[in-house]
Amino acid sequence: MPHGAPLSLVRAPWVVPVVSPTIADGAVLFDGKQIIAVGPYKKLCRDHCAATVVDQPDTVITPFLVNAHTHLELSFLEALGRESAAAVDKSSFPTWIDDLLARRAQLGHTMDKEACLAMARAALARLF
DSSP states (O other): OOTTOOOEEEEEEEEOOSSSOOEEEEEEEEOSSSEEEEEEHHHHHHHTTTSEEEEOTTOEEOOTTOOOOOOGGGGGGHHHHHHHHHHSOTTOHHHHHHHHHHHHHHHTOOOOHHHHHHHHHHHHHHHO
């Protein structure tokens, strides 16, 4: 790091690093060009007290270009999706999707409010 480069410490309720567990009340320290450190806010603030703190209270900091979308309506098919992937030609994504949706239809699953809440809770439990 160049001598005297201004440091910024971006704080958020959640930081999701690339190679370590999610950090509650985390922060990312950077010098304007590169990330210097990622960790718990209190530790980084103590170790780098001269850094300018940028508080982001309603934010989750994730690595750049992370595909964080989900398909809650397919969450209950997680195991079925693995079975389907094993049974279907893996070189054809459309064939796999067609098979997965056909299996969902066979189960006759409905998307009521309670089912949606259960799927969201299950997905969140796997994340945290």
